[in-house]
Amino acid sequence: xxxxxxxxxxxxxxxxxxxxxxxxxxxxxxxxxxxxxxxxxxxxxxxxxxxxxxxxxxxxxxxxxxxxxxxxxxxxx
Numbered sequence: 001x002x003x004x005x006x007x008x009x010x011x012x013x014x015x016x017x018x019x020x021x022x023x024x025x026x027x028x029x030x031x032x033x034x035x036x037x038x039x040x041x042x043x044x045x046x047x048x049x050x051x052x053x054x055x056x057x058x059x060x061x062x063x064x065x066x067x068x069x070x071x072x073x074x075x076x077x
Contacts (some may be wrong), residue, residue, distance in 0.1 A: 025072045
């Protein structure tokens with residue numbers, strides 16, 4: 001598990017100062033990825049084994065196929 005406690009899916013999330021849209025986008029997607037990883041039991045301890053998963057959602061989450069990271073200027077890894 002990545003976090004000691006589960007994150008509720010409430011309308012709470014990252015904030016950034018005006019003009020820091022890229023930073024806000026990275027923070028928002030990082031939170032979304034963390035929640036998604038927790039839902040499918042991807043952890044720091046098993047991420048290397050999970051990279052070989054054949055489940056399309058997990059492949060996208062980890063950047064094996066497609067992914068959001070390049071769209072916000074980050075590397076898939």
